[in-house]
Amino acid sequence: MTGLLEQPKTDSAPQLSLPMAQRQARLRPIETDGVPALLAERVTKRFVVGRKRKPVVAVNDVSLRIPRGEIYGILGANGSGKSTLIRLVSTLLTLDAGRVEVFGHDIEREEMAVKRVINRVSVDAAFFKKLSPHENLTYAARLYGMDAGQAKRDAIEILARLGIGEKRLSRPLEQMSRGMQQKVAIARALLTSPTLLLLDEPTTGLDPRSKLDVQAFIEELRDTHDATIVLTTHDLDEAERLCDRIAVINDGRVVVEDTPDALKAKVAAERGLAPTLESAFMTYTGKSLDDDLGDDDKDDDDE
Numbered sequence: 001m002t003g004l005l006e007q008p009k010t011d012s013a014p015q016l017s018l019p020m021a022q023r024q025a026r027l028r029p030i031e032t033d034g035v036p037a038l039l040a041e042r043v044t045k046r047f048v049v050g051r052k053r054k055p056v057v058a059v060n061d062v063s064l065r066i067p068r069g070e071i072y073g074i075l076g077a078n079g080s081g082k083s084t085l086i087r088l089v090s091t092l093l094t095l096d097a098g099r100v101e102v103f104g105h106d107i108e109r110e111e112m113a114v115k116r117v118i119n120r121v122s123v124d125a126a127f128f129k130k131l132s133p134h135e136n137l138t139y140a141a142r143l144y145g146m147d148a149g150q151a152k153r154d155a156i157e158i159l160a161r162l163g164i165g166e167k168r169l170s171r172p173l174e175q176m177s178r179g180m181q182q183k184v185a186i187a188r189a190l191l192t193s194p195t196l197l198l199l200d201e202p203t204t205g206l207d208p209r210s211k212l213d214v215q216a217f218i219e220e221l222r223d224t225h226d227a228t229i230v231l232t233t234h235d236l237d238e239a240e241r242l243c244d245r246i247a248v249i250n251d252g253r254v255v256v257e258d259t260p261d262a263l264k265a266k267v268a269a270e271r272g273l274a275p276t277l278e279s280a281f282m283t284y285t286g287k288s289l290d291d292d293l294g295d296d297d298k299d300d301d302d303e
């Protein structure tokens with residue numbers, strides 16, 4: 001194995017020793033011409049649940065191709081398979097079928113390389129709550145094998161952009177609001193670059209103010225950072241505001257994929273409906289997102 005930053009061969013790329021390559025990778029983008037940030041082909045994941053061992057197909061034959069630099073939304077009701085898909089891509093779950101590549105690295109055969117460029121932020125980000133943001137970020141930097149001083153400077157800069165001043169960085173995380181903790185989680189995920197940032201419902205459960213803050217930050221990332229972002233949401237406004245393209249997922253399947261504008265135009269042209277994401281969502285899933293909190297009465301085909 002040549003290393004973590006192995007890249008497609010280009011005639012001009014010199015072979016660098018690993019520490020140097022790592023440092024360079026932070027300064028300029030890795031050559032990834034034509035290589036998508038995320039490629040998923042016919043991915044399937046089943047769970048076997050309950051006393052009856054009834055299989056649930058959480059992710060069903062999903063294919064995605066996400067170019068570098070995009071903010072890509074996975075929009076779906078609760079239980080539609082969003083988190084499972086994210087956890088598969090971040091190598092926390094194994095695939096039952098299909099394959100996934102991250103910046104050209106196969107997630108099964110090159111797991112370590114993938115782990116370096118992938119960062120997942122889930123609703124309940126794993127943190128050492130007794131430690132300060134600063135300590136948490138330093139810990140993460142060590143985990144990634146980064147220079148601690150540089151990581152610290154990067155972290156401070158990122159957090160400043162998030163509205164978290166340096167003074168607050170030494171207080172235990174558990175004393176901060178959830179919105180604040182979520183921002184620190186995103187900052188931690190940005191320490192490595194280039195990065196495929198997987199944000200699993202990054203704003204769910206946040207108060208309205210923190211939600212807008214975090215959304216604004218994600219928008220800013222698109223413009224300023226070398227990040228490709230996949231975010232899941234069941235918030236139509238959020239999807240519309242943030243995402244370059246959206247996949248609508250229903251019962252584990254991608255039922256439609258397009259830009260928000262194209263999705264809206266399509267339902268208007270084809271069905272004569274109001275040009276909104278809401279009508280697009282209802283058209284393609286047969287569901288409304290508003291009443292997704294109840295159990296969406298899955299067909300009971302018990303034997």
Ligand SMILES: Nc1ncnc2c1ncn2[C@@H]1O[C@H](COP(=O)(O)OP(=O)(O)O)[C@@H](O)[C@H]1O
Nearest residue numbers: 047049056058077078079080081082083084085
């Ligand atoms: N670890 C698990 N064990 C069993 N079933 C699971 C597990 N994780 C998810 N599921 C099931 O897979 C389906 C998709 O869940 P999930 O990916 O969490 O959806 P979402 O994130 O869109 O709410 C649901 O039916 C859920 O109950």
Ligand SMILES: [Mg+2]
Nearest residue numbers: 082083084201
């Ligand atoms: Mg989920």
